[in-house]
Every structure is written in structure tokens, then in C-alpha cells.
Amino acid sequence: MKYVGQAIKRKEDPRLVSGSSSFVDDLALPGMLHTAVARSIHAHARIKRIDISQAWKLAGVTAVVTGEEIAGKCGPIPVAGEIHGMKKPVMHLLAVGKVIYVGQPVAAVVASDKYIARDAADLIEIEYEPLPAVTNPEKAIEPGSPVIHEQFSDNIAYTFGFETGNTEEAFKNADVVVKERFVNQRLAPVSMETRGAVATVQAPDRELVIWSSTQIPHLLKTQLAVMVGVPEHRTRVITPEVGGGFGSKLNVYAEEGLVAYLALKTGKPVKWIEGRRENLACTIHGRDQINDVELALKKDGTILGMRAKVVADIGGYYQLLTAIIPQLTGLLAPGAYRVPTFKFDLVGAFTNKMATDAYRGAGRPEATYLIERIVDCAAQKLKMDPAEIRRKNFPQPSEFPFATSGGVVYDSANYEKALDKALQLADYAGLRKKQAEMRAQGKYMGIGLSSYVEICAMGPSVAMPAGGWESGSVRIEPTGKVTVLTGASPHGQGQETSFSQIVADEFGIGIDDVFVQHGDTARIPYGIGTFGSRATAVGGTAIYMAVQDLKAKLAGIAAHILQSSPDKIVFEDGKLIAGDADKSMTFGAAVTQAYIARNLPPGMEPGLDRTRFFEPSNFTFPFGTHVCVVEIDEETGEPKITKYVAVDDCGNVINPLLAEGQIHGGIVQGVAQALYEEVVYDENGQLLTGSLMDYALPRAHDLPMLELDRTVTPSPVNPMGVKGVGEAGTIGSTPAVVNAIVDALSPLGVTHIDMPVRPEKIWKILKGRKAS
Amino acid sequence: MIAQHFEYTVATSLGEAVSLLQKYGDRAKLLAGGHSLVPMMKLRLASPEVLIDIGRLSELSYVMEENGALRIGALTTHHSIESSEVVGRGCRSLAEAAGEIGDIQVRNKGTIGGSVAHADPAADYPATLLAFDATIVTLGPRGERSIHASDFFVDMLTTALEPGEIVREIRIPVHSGRSGSAYLKFAQKASGFAICGVSAVVDLDGAGAISKVAVGITGVGNKAFRGAGTETALRGQQPSPGLLRSACEKAAAGVVALDDIHASAGYRLDLARIYARRALEKAVERAG
Numbered sequence A: 001m002k003y004v005g006q007a008i009k010r011k012e013d014p015r016l017v018s019g020s021s022s023f024v025d026d027l028a029l030p031g032m033l034h035t036a037v038a039r040s041i042h043a044h045a046r047i048k049r050i051d052i053s054q055a056w057k058l059a060g061v062t063a064v065v066t067g068e069e070i071a072g073k074c075g076p077i078p079v080a081g082e083i084h085g086m087k088k089p090v091m092h093l094l095a096v097g098k099v100i101y102v103g104q105p106v107a108a109v110v111a112s113d114k115y116i117a118r119d120a121a122d123l124i125e126i127e128y129e130p131l132p133a134v135t136n137p138e139k140a141i142e143p144g145s146p147v148i149h150e151q152f153s154d155n156i157a158y159t160f161g162f163e164t165g166n167t168e169e170a171f172k173n174a175d176v177v178v179k180e181r182f183v184n185q186r187l188a189p190v191s192m193e194t195r196g197a198v199a200t201v202q203a204p205d206r207e208l209v210i211w212s213s214t215q216i217p218h219l220l221k222t223q224l225a226v227m228v229g230v231p232e233h234r235t236r237v238i239t240p241e242v243g244g245g246f247g248s249k250l251n252v253y254a255e256e257g258l259v260a261y262l263a264l265k266t267g268k269p270v271k272w273i274e275g276r277r278e279n280l281a282c283t284i285h286g287r288d289q290i291n292d293v294e295l296a297l298k299k300d301g302t303i304l305g306m307r308a309k310v311v312a313d314i315g316g317y318y319q320l321l322t323a324i325i326p327q328l329t330g331l332l333a334p335g336a337y338r339v340p341t342f343k344f345d346l347v348g349a350f351t352n353k354m355a356t357d358a359y360r361g362a363g364r365p366e367a368t369y370l371i372e373r374i375v376d377c378a379a380q381k382l383k384m385d386p387a388e389i390r391r392k393n394f395p396q397p398s399e400f401p402f403a404t405s406g407g408v409v410y411d412s413a414n415y416e417k418a419l420d421k422a423l424q425l426a427d428y429a430g431l432r433k434k435q436a437e438m439r440a441q442g443k444y445m446g447i448g449l450s451s452y453v454e455i456c457a458m459g460p461s462v463a464m465p466a467g468g469w470e471s472g473s474v475r476i477e478p479t480g481k482v483t484v485l486t487g488a489s490p491h492g493q494g495q496e497t498s499f500s501q502i503v504a505d506e507f508g509i510g511i512d513d514v515f516v517q518h519g520d521t522a523r524i525p526y527g528i529g530t531f532g533s534r535a536t537a538v539g540g541t542a543i544y545m546a547v548q549d550l551k552a553k554l555a556g557i558a559a560h561i562l563q564s565s566p567d568k569i570v571f572e573d574g575k576l577i578a579g580d581a582d583k584s585m586t587f588g589a590a591v592t593q594a595y596i597a598r599n600l601p602p603g604m605e606p607g608l609d610r611t612r613f614f615e616p617s618n619f620t621f622p623f624g625t626h627v628c629v630v631e632i633d634e635e636t637g638e639p640k641i642t643k644y645v646a647v648d649d650c651g652n653v654i655n656p657l658l659a660e661g662q663i664h665g666g667i668v669q670g671v672a673q674a675l676y677e678e679v680v681y682d683e684n685g686q687l688l689t690g691s692l693m694d695y696a697l698p699r700a701h702d703l704p705m706l707e708l709d710r711t712v713t714p715s716p717v718n719p720m721g722v723k724g725v726g727e728a729g730t731i732g733s734t735p736a737v738v739n740a741i742v743d744a745l746s747p748l749g750v751t752h753i754d755m756p757v758r759p760e761k762i763w764k765i766l767k768g769r770k771a772s
Numbered sequence B: 001m002i003a004q005h006f007e008y009t010v011a012t013s014l015g016e017a018v019s020l021l022q023k024y025g026d027r028a029k030l031l032a033g034g035h036s037l038v039p040m041m042k043l044r045l046a047s048p049e050v051l052i053d054i055g056r057l058s059e060l061s062y063v064m065e066e067n068g069a070l071r072i073g074a075l076t077t078h079h080s081i082e083s084s085e086v087v088g089r090g091c092r093s094l095a096e097a098a099g100e101i102g103d104i105q106v107r108n109k110g111t112i113g114g115s116v117a118h119a120d121p122a123a124d125y126p127a128t129l130l131a132f133d134a135t136i137v138t139l140g141p142r143g144e145r146s147i148h149a150s151d152f153f154v155d156m157l158t159t160a161l162e163p164g165e166i167v168r169e170i171r172i173p174v175h176s177g178r179s180g181s182a183y184l185k186f187a188q189k190a191s192g193f194a195i196c197g198v199s200a201v202v203d204l205d206g207a208g209a210i211s212k213v214a215v216g217i218t219g220v221g222n223k224a225f226r227g228a229g230t231e232t233a234l235r236g237q238q239p240s241p242g243l244l245r246s247a248c249e250k251a252a253a254g255v256v257a258l259d260d261i262h263a264s265a266g267y268r269l270d271l272a273r274i275y276a277r278r279a280l281e282k283a284v285e286r287a288g
């Protein structure tokens, strides 16, 4: 049986849906203590005094730590993503002297249970001298703004920019120039499982073991070892089940360092589990970019050039990759089009808010939003059909690999094919007809397109802050069962299933003969992790390579015994078949030979265990077209998505069920950015969306059934021809929704509307029209 | 999201609940379904020292019709109300309001008594209780009191309950003859609570004119209120789309609307107008 390409149900699900698996919070170790963090209530303030005496008095409290104590003993929060010349404020695990955002850890309490720990944390008295808060990134970088990090002269974290071709010339020669300001609001990743960590020091060899809900166990291990000063070979990170991350767990957080430090200090296991309010305030946020975009075109819709000025809100400090996320926006801004000239200018601004960092899409949704919106603005101005302006500017399949003015080389694509398929599936012509009818009745209906491309399979190490390769280990046990170890530690994606499919097919064995393990640095060779839609294209390829090596070895053994030659051996139905079908041996028998090792080909080592590291030569660039249809309640302004079609191309598909799952979830998250989600701080830097009663997440009933289809353009970058699908939905969907709403309102002269497009924003427009 | 330390006691009878409340005074809070109180405690917005759990008093969980009135025990869950045939028949907008509350988990635990005692300005029930001229029956150390809904809801999170008093029952006069009611809500996207919820009740006379009409509006102001101007404009009139439209212009006349990150005051007021009309249209249609 062939598994690859089949919609196989996830191996992970029975244990997850029956609740028999365990997450960090399920961990109970003998003598385990619990920690709670006292956090800043101010966005910007000097710490005058910390009084821990009341907290100490509570029965059950075993330790209280503050920044003063820890700063000398623990390294700061690590920063991996660097931009040349950037200012580098040092962030200690607990604040020293000053706090710079609401929720910043100031002190921590360790107690015998989590309730006492929480009560004690509330008894810590922190006296502050409030300072003026800086919350608007554009104001933050103006001269005269209060400076957040006093060692620097201003709040400009860094500047970055490039120009490809001569944009000035292009704009001078243009027939039309469209210009618009797009804001990507701040978002909270809100994974179902919040963060959490447990640390313990295991005698007798005094190994520091940390269980954490993370996407990057190995990188975390290295960073924590350095942070708390335990040699790395005595540090071990284990990730049990991880209930989602969306990029937010692609990081090293203060609390992870804290539990490690506190376990070393107390000699006891210490647990910290993040509450939902902490999750909304103190886990990284995403997006928060202001983009001023100009597009120069000829009358016929041909794009001549683009300029994008970006202000990215960094927050108070950098987490692991904060600085480089907005850079990705620049790389991808030309989107799926021939944009011959492009100028990109980026300023990172420190503000008194939580740090931004990678959130599903990370820099690419911002790019896609700006290009897909500005192209629609151009179509509107030129009175062109949005499908036609896109078609006109697509590079042709023969032009690939295609070097863009964003500075990357797209691997392979057929943008027009995906567009056509989406238009056909949506019955675009019929929709336009219906729109005309509805408009004649005074109704508001809009059709939005988004022909996106994205950067996946992160990535070539030269372009990555911490290595972009991945490891894959395959061990065939003496009984013929296969153990696969992957460094691409999943957090809900389903690699146990998809990687099993790949391995089972290659060996010609059953899927249940393959078992995929991950997330324990003591068991798994060093790896990078799961993010940037890389697990299959990079991690899967490493496994594929290890499998090829073992197949060669097994083929050698089989050829030796069957008196054939290795290149004649075929792996099929649990057998190794030599040329003519009469001569064959079972997979198990060949494996046994490798272990009993009495009759191996001369010079061959025994055993069947191989680890490979795959270094991709390039990113991959999935693409597609989404079509969104909205109808608007003309009284309340409420937009309702009545149809959603997505045609995505992620190269070859290992498991359509998993791919569709990723697309589904991604679309819903992207729609939620367009319509609902927004992290709101007030002008004093207080978080107004601090609970799920105020931060709006999407619900199943908000969307119609999604209509999905795909085209398949294999990637030449890896042997399986896969591209990646984890973020495509989020990247493609947001502009489709906003484009649809603007299209609906375009008879009123509307050219743009900011996200999240809440009903009230539309109501205001409708109201304004009635008034005039 | 961890509540402050508290003591926990279970009341095994209504009488015991009253005496426990008396014993602990304002150090204690009653715990019914826990779906308003526990979130408040976890956010540390409420920190009672003692919880008196009345959630197991099955004697307070009932729906019955008696002498032209619905009697609903305080501990009746939202789900029981939503799915009660008696409520659906006599007081459809109450069933609809119950069905609009939160999600199925919330409706399975949350109670009508807890909801009215909590008096969230965006809760669903108050609009309907006002529109139906409901009475809240309470029991305290000095015995029973019947409080009209319009007197019961005093302000945001404030009711006419005296210290030591327990909500015992909700009584709702049932309309007979050509009568219809409807509840419609524009929900806050995150919490699901009402930014504007309107309950409309319409009785028609033999000639099809509006003999009785009531409009209750929640979520818009600091407490639910009646759209008195709208009611006056409709009473005695033959319902028509134009009339309903013009009458609803005054739905929230004189009300100071709430204004927050989820909706401006202006938007809330306009929603009151729009939803009042839509609820009335539906109620008229149902009155048949």
C-alpha cells in the first residue's frame, strides 16, 4: 500500500481525544514546588522598593526572588535575530531597576502549591515611580519622545532598507500611482495550551531536566544551559504534548529560565504554568506594523515599481526573533508579481508593550496584506477587474526560478493556474453578476481575491539566525520495527503520521511499523524545531535521506544473500525483491541479517541506524488564490462571509487531511485578523484586551464551509517536492476578506478600511453616507 | 487565573442558606452555577472569604405554570429554560434569551437566579424580565419579598437585594390570546454578552391593533431599561413596517449609553433602534 498522498487519520489523535496523553501541567513530580510571578502593573516605571516580607510570612512559601538576586546569576533573555547596527537592551529574567511593559516579571515566589504561590506573589509590595508610557510606535520614534531604554538616545531599535532597481525612475514614468496606508494590528497568538515549564535537578549526575511547552527543545536546551550556567551535556529539555504555539513557543522566555534557576536554588522540582491572562499579556504578540505603500503602474495595469515604508512595533525589548520578523516583510512584499523596482524602508520602534515576534506567518502576512491590498487599490483606480490586474503581472511558469525585487528566488509556481481554478470554483462570473443585481437593490456584496505567495521551509542556514537545517534519524530495530527521531518537534501538526507515511512507503512496510519520536533532547539528535512551515520540507527530507541510506544498506544485504545486485532491489509489500520476483526476502529477514552480522557483504558495518542533517539550498514558495465573498448588513454594518474558496499549492502533498487541516485553521486565523482580533493597549500602556472576554477569537459558526482545492507544483528544492502548508491559510486569507469588504463598499467611494473590520467601522461609513 | 484563598460550605436547604448568609455576612457569597462568580474570583475581581454553595438545592430548580404566571426557581439552569416547553409557549423571548447565553457548557451550569443577582449590564435575561413585567421573589432573614423587575435592577452589578437575601424565584405573567415575543441580540464578539439585546412583547386585539407592547433593552446602558417612547408610539396602533420603524427611533431615548473598546455609545444607541424594530417585527409576526 502507498501511504503518501492518502488522507490518513492522525496517529496522534486517539491519545489526544481520549485525554490519555500528558502536557506539561499534567506532570507531578515528588516534592514538586510551584512558582508564581509578580508582574508589573505599569507600562513604564522605576522600581523604588520591593518588600517581600508579607509574602515570606505565608505558610508554605519556600523562596522569593527578585531581579537584584537573579541578574548576577542568570544570563539575560537570549536574542537570536539580529539586524546590523541594532540597539541591544539587555533584559533580565526579572526586572532590575525599571519596568517597561505591563506584565513584565518583577519577582517570583516558590511555594508548596500553586494557590499559595499565587497569593504570596500578590503579597509582594512593589513601589513604583511611574514614568510616561510610549505606546504609539510612530510617536515613539519622534524626537522628544520619552526614551524607554535610557542608555540609548531614542526609541529607534534599528533601521533597515534596500532598493532594487531605480524606483524613482519607475514612479516618474508611471501613468498611475496609488498610495495607501495599511495597518497590521497587534495580535495575540493564543494557543489552546498556554506556556508552562517544570524543572528539576536529577541526582546523582545532577542533570538539569526541563519540561517545557516549546516548539524548539534543542535550541531551548542550549540557551537555558548558558543562561543558568549548567554545562549543556548535563541539560535536557523534554517537550511532552504541546497544545499549539503558532510561533509563540518558538522562543526562550523568562519563566523557562526562572524555573531552571529556582530548581537549582531549591533543589526541588519547580513548576510554572501560565494563566490565560499572562498568556495574553506576557507571551509574545504578533504583527503590529504600519505600512505606507505606493505602487506605480502603466495604464494597462503593468506594475513598474513599489515603495513601502514600514514602522514595526518591537515592544519593550527583543525576544528571540523579534527584530528580524519585519525584515521578512520586505523579502516577500513584491508578492506573486513582477515588480521590477522596489524600495523598502523599515524602522523598528521600541514601545512600552509586550515584545512582538513570530506569529503564524511572521512577517509574510504583513507583506501579503500590503501587496494584495495595493494591487486591489490599483485595480479600483484603473477600473480593472482585480483578477485581470493580477493575471497581467504574474511571472510565467517558464520564468522560474524567479528572482524578485525583494531579493529572494522563488522556486517554482504557476500562479495563473491557481487563480483560474479558484475563479472557476467560486463561479467568479456568476458572483459578479449577482453582485450587480444586489447593488441594483441597494445591497452591499463584495468579492475579494488574494493571490498570495509565501516563504516556507525555513530555511537555508545563511538566511537563518540559528541554522536552518534539520536532523532526522531512522533506526530499524532487530525485529523490523522502525524508530524515527525528528528534531522538528511538533506542536499539533501531525508529523508522527506524515513522517510515518513517508518512511513506510520507502521501506514498503506498514505505517504502524513506524514510530516517530520527538521532543526529548536526550533521545533525539540535535535539531532546530517546528516553525516557518519547515517540518516536512526540511525535517521530512532529513528523514527521507536517512531512509535512503538505510535502503542502500538493506539492498546491499539483500543483493548479497539473493545473489543479485543492490540496484535491482525493490522495497515492496514488506519484501525486498530482486529483479525477477522469484528471488526475494522479507524486510524483517534482511533487517535480522544486519544485526546477526554473520553474512554481511564484505566491509559492511552491522546495524541499521542513520542520522542525516538536511541543509536546504533555498526556501520554498507555496502560493495560491483565495476568493472571499461578503455580504453586509446595511443597517448594522455587520459583514458576513457567505462563501470562501481557497486553491492552494504547497507542492506535493503527503497527507491531504493534514494539509487541509492546516489550511482550514490558517484561514480561520487569517479571517479573524481581518474581522475580530486586536490587542489593545490604552495610552498609558494598560492592556485592555487582557482576557478572552475582551480579546475576540473566531468561532466555527463565523464561517461558511470552506471550499478547498489545490494545484500541485512540486518544489525543486527538496527530493520530495514538498513546499510547506502551515502558514499558507493565514497568509492568504486576510487580504481576501478585506478586499471583499472594500469591494462591497466601493460604490460608496471606499478605497480602504482598517483591520479588524468590526461592524461599527462599516456602520460609520454607511451612516456617513446617509447623512450626506 | 487562580482565586484567592477561601472557605467553602454547602447549604443543604434554603433555610440553611439563609442562616449561613446571616452567619458570615458580607464575608460570604452565594455560589450557584459559578459562571459569573468564579471567573470574577479567578480574575481576583472578587475575593469572598467564604462560599456558600447553593448549587445543590434541587428544590430551587423548577419551571411551572400556575394561575397565569410562570414560576421559575432561582437555580433553574439556562439550558432548562431554553428547552422548557412551558417557557417556549408562554414566554418565548425568555427561552430565546436563555439560548443566547454563552455556550452549552455555560448554559448547563449557569442559573437564572445567579444571572439576575449578578446584574451584569450586558446579561441577556433582564431585557425579557423587564418586557414581561416579571417579579423577583426573594427570601431573607425577614421573610419573603416580591420585587418588580424594574425596581430590582438598580445599576451596573447592583440590585435591590438586601444583605442576607437570596433570590428564590422568578415570576412572569403569561400573556394569552394573540401575543408574541422575541429576543434578538447583537453580541460582543469576544465575550458573547450583549452589546445590544432587545426583547419585544406584543399583544394584538381582535382588530389586529397593538393592545399591549413592551420593549426591554439590555447591553446598551448601565442597566437594562424599557423603550418607553417606542411603546407609547405603538400602543393602540395597527402595526405596519413604517410605524414600527418610526416608533423605534425613540427606543433608547434619554439613555446614557455605555462606551468601550467593543462599541461606541452612538453605535449602541443605533443598534437599540435597529434591534428594537427587528424584535418587534418578529413579535408582531408571532402574535399572528
Ligand SMILES: Cc1cc2nc3c(=O)[nH]c(=O)nc-3n(C[C@H](O)[C@H](O)[C@H](O)COP(=O)(O)OP(=O)(O)OC[C@H]3O[C@@H](n4cnc5c(N)ncnc54)[C@H](O)[C@@H]3O)c2cc1C
Pocket: B029, B030, B031, B032, B033, B034, B035, B036, B037, B038, B039, B074, B075, B100, B101, B102, B103, B106, B109, B110, B111, B112, B113, B114, B115, B116, B117, B118, B122, B123, B124, B125, B165, B166, B167, B168, B191, B192, B193, B194
Ligand atoms: C463563558 C461565559 C459566557 C457567558 N455568556 C453570557 C451571555 O452571553 N449572556 C449572559 O447573560 N450571561 C453570560 N454568562 C454569565 C452566565 O449567564 C452566568 O451563569 C450567570 O450570569 C450567573 O449565574 P450562576 O448561576 O453561574 O451564578 P454564580 O456565578 O454562582 O453567582 C453570580 C452572583 O450571583 C449571586 N447569586 C447566585 N445565586 C443567587 C441567588 N439565588 N440569590 C442571590 N444571589 C445569588 C452570587 O453570590 C454571585 O454574586 C456567561 C458566562 C460565561 C462563563
